[in-house]
Amino acid sequence: MQSFTTLTSKIIPLPNNDVDTDQIIPARYLKVTDKVGLAEGLFAGWRYLADGSPDPEFPINQERYQNAQILLTGDNFGCGSSREHAPWAMAGWGIRAVISTSFADIFRNNALKNGLLPIVVDDATHTSLFDLTEEVPLAAVDIDLASQTVSLPSGEKVFFEIDPFSKTCLIGGVDQLGYLLKQEDKIAAFEAARD
Amino acid sequence: MNQTIKPRTLFEKIWDSHLVHEEPGSPSVLYIDLHLVHEVTSPQAFSGLRAKGLQVRRTDRTVATMDHSTPTKELSLNIVDAMGARQLRQLQANCKDFGIHLYDLDDPLRGIVHIMGPELGLTQPGLTIVCGDSHTSTHGAFGALAFGIGTSEVEHVLATQSLLQYRPKTMRVDFEGELQPGVTAKDMILALIAKIGVGGGTGYVLEYAGSAVRNLSMEARMTLCNMSIEAGARAGMIAPDETTFEYLAGRQHAPQGADWDAAVERWRQLPSDPGAHYDAVITLDVSQLAPMVTYGTNPGMGVEIDQLVPTPAAQSDPARRAALEKALAYMDLEPGKSLHGHPVDVVFIGSCTNSRISDLRAAAALIKGHKVAEGVRLLVVPGSESIRRQAEAEGLDIIFRQAGGDWRFAGCSMCIAMNGDQLSPGQYAVSTSNRNFEGRQGAGGRTFLASPLTAAASAIAGKVTDPREYMIG
Numbered sequence: 001m002q003s004f005t006t007l008t009s010k011i012i013p014l015p016n017n018d019v020d021t022d023q024i025i026p027a028r029y030l031k032v033t034d035k036v037g038l039a040e041g042l043f044a045g046w047r048y049l050a051d052g053s054p055d056p057e058f059p060i061n062q063e064r065y066q067n068a069q070i071l072l073t074g075d076n077f078g079c080g081s082s083r084e085h086a087p088w089a090m091a092g093w094g095i096r097a098v099i100s101t102s103f104a105d106i107f108r109n110n111a112l113k114n115g116l117l118p119i120v121v122d123d124a125t126h127t128s129l130f131d132l133t134e135e136v137p138l139a140a141v142d143i144d145l146a147s148q149t150v151s152l153p154s155g156e157k158v159f160f161e162i163d164p165f166s167k168t169c170l171i172g173g174v175d176q177l178g179y180l181l182k183q184e185d186k187i188a189a190f191e192a193a194r195d
Numbered sequence: 196m197n198q199t200i201k202p203r204t205l206f207e208k209i210w211d212s213h214l215v216h217e218e219p220g221s222p223s224v225l226y227i228d229l230h231l232v233h234e235v236t237s238p239q240a241f242s243g244l245r246a247k248g249l250q251v252r253r254t255d256r257t258v259a260t261m262d263h264s265t266p267t268k269e270l271s272l273n274i275v276d277a278m279g280a281r282q283l284r285q286l287q288a289n290c291k292d293f294g295i296h297l298y299d300l301d302d303p304l305r306g307i308v309h310i311m312g313p314e315l316g317l318t319q320p321g322l323t324i325v326c327g328d329s330h331t332s333t334h335g336a337f338g339a340l341a342f343g344i345g346t347s348e349v350e351h352v353l354a355t356q357s358l359l360q361y362r363p364k365t366m367r368v369d370f371e372g373e374l375q376p377g378v379t380a381k382d383m384i385l386a387l388i389a390k391i392g393v394g395g396g397t398g399y400v401l402e403y404a405g406s407a408v409r410n411l412s413m414e415a416r417m418t419l420c421n422m423s424i425e426a427g428a429r430a431g432m433i434a435p436d437e438t439t440f441e442y443l444a445g446r447q448h449a450p451q452g453a454d455w456d457a458a459v460e461r462w463r464q465l466p467s468d469p470g471a472h473y474d475a476v477i478t479l480d481v482s483q484l485a486p487m488v489t490y491g492t493n494p495g496m497g498v499e500i501d502q503l504v505p506t507p508a509a510q511s512d513p514a515r516r517a518a519l520e521k522a523l524a525y526m527d528l529e530p531g532k533s534l535h536g537h538p539v540d541v542v543f544i545g546s547c548t549n550s551r552i553s554d555l556r557a558a559a560a561l562i563k564g565h566k567v568a569e570g571v572r573l574l575v576v577p578g579s580e581s582i583r584r585q586a587e588a589e590g591l592d593i594i595f596r597q598a599g600g601d602w603r604f605a606g607c608s609m610c611i612a613m614n615g616d617q618l619s620p621g622q623y624a625v626s627t628s629n630r631n632f633e634g635r636q637g638a639g640g641r642t643f644l645a646s647p648l649t650a651a652a653s654a655i656a657g658k659v660t661d662p663r664e665y666m667i668g
């Protein structure tokens with residue numbers, strides 16, 4: 001897994017609430033047997049016009065966001081299907097952090113296993129970040145995972161929560177499976193006691 | 196000694212009995228009893244095992260099927276598109292290489308993963324069950340803790356039979372009252388999601404209780420639990436009772452003989468203790484509930500069939516207003532009007548929500564003696580090959596065919612539109628499936644979610660129709 005320590009980036013605004021994983025990556029892109037090449041399917045239903053050409057109105061098609069790595073979006077991001085192709089597609093496109101007021105459980109779990117940081121902020125911060133993307137579209141913010149803060153151009157620092165285990169794994173770029181494999185003796189004992 | 200034992204919920208009993216390890220600062224290690232695998236969310240997990248030189252820890256607790264990309268017209272990989280066929284062949288190879296039992300395309304017991312598990316008696320009370328599929332919540336109908344996981348977690352379970360999990364919160368949902376004729380479990384769950392929203396269950400395991408739930412058949416309980424994820428819930432569950440035991444008795448993988456009696460005795464200890472604490476409790480009176488139908492682009496955007504599509508201007512919250520405007524624009528619907536009578540192009544009866552034999556019987560009984568309206572396509576896809584054979588033995592296939600419908604082999608089909616069964620852009624469907632997301636049933640397609648009865652009535656009428664109009668007497 002790619003390590004996540006700090007990130008400085010412009011913010012891509014996608015103000016929709018309840019963005020489901022079918023929008024993040026439609027099912028027709030799920031016939032792959034690996035994790036690469038999914039970026040072209042990212043937000044495919046919203047990103048392309050009927051003739052297949054990119055919709056210039058859609059944020060990730062715009063030149064100014066081509067190197068942006070932070071997505072700012074509405075409540076309950078990533079609801080619906082459990083497809084891990086969603087964070088794979090986002091990471092494949094270059095997104096490293098998503099800021100919202102809430103995330104769907106499975107999406108959040110999947111993101112954390114792929115070096116994609118889900119950041120929950122309160123409503124006031126959420127609104128001020130969207131205001132920022134309108135007033136100063138190219139403004140960058142700094143994310144520091146160690147101190148769990150997002151630093152805004154105003155100098156304000158916003159604290160965010162993350163469980164210590166996921167934080168350690170993200171900073172170290174460590175696959176969570178390693179921890180589970182280390183519990184082998186306990187798993188074997190558990191099985192022996194009940195099988 | 197007068198030691199009092201803290202009353203526990205159904206969820207807590209299962210959670211506690213599956214804890215392998217807990218340490219401060221880390222998620223719990225939770226043991227998984229049954230791991231269901233399908234073609235779409237597993238290839239990268241098996242690749243991970245190969246790259247790390249790992250084996251599947253418990254092949255006896257792992258079962259695979261193919262359902263998402265499989266054809267329903269004929270059971271042959273030759274008619275599957277190249278990428279889909281490659282993925283299906285990859286599942287065959289992975290199961291062979293790692294020693295996992297696969298219900299292959301030609302297996303008479305194959306079906307949608309969440310239909311098969313219960314049907315084979317693999318799904319049992321008290322188990323922890325996972326699958327790389329969000330509708331794993333279906334299995335909670337048996338009093339199991341069952342939830343969907345991502346592909347990384349599929350790899351974790353394959354390698355260790357365990358998962359890293361934080362303890363979710365609990366919410367009891369009491370459905371009270373007796374359902375009116377023509378109103379079903381599908382309407383109950385759509386009503387719940389309309390009430391609490393698609394994020395209303397986030398962070399919670401829901402336990403469905405109350406008189407209306409106790410009166411549901413096992414198949415209807417599966418419909419209810421199936422859509423727990425559409426409220427954002429981690430899982431949905433129902434305490435096992437005589438209905439549960441009756442359904443399970445004699446099934447292939449259910450305990451037999453003395454083991455059965457011992458199992459039932461154990462299962463009787465599972466229901467929540469009186470006084471057990473829930474983090475939230477809500478109650479829905481369903482005695483006056485009408486059939487539900489969705490108008491928007493998530494399962495929370497639903498109304499009773501005779502109610503009006505809400506008006507964006509009446510929404511005070513700007514984000515909700517914007518979401519409603521966007522949904523109605525996609526659906527090309529007018530606010531403030533009823534959906535009742537809205538023309539439909541396709542009716543889909545199928546999916547892990549509503550493709551069981553009772554669903555097909557209910558739809559067939561309503562359709563019998565009628566014709567599908569001109570210009571409407573009716574697609575009926577049973578949830579498993581066992582259900583298909585049962586339906587054919589009862590002549591249900593003939594009823595659907597004589598009405599002008601299309602009768603298929605088992606699979607996910609038009610619920611997820613990965614196998615060629617899909618809507619064309621702009622088409623309207625009444626669908627018994629679980630998601631009305633934009634493009635879910637085919638790019639540009641528009642979905643009205645409803646019960647099999649409402650779907651059947653709409654097929655005959657060629658428009659969104661209250662099934663009670665066809666259920667006189």
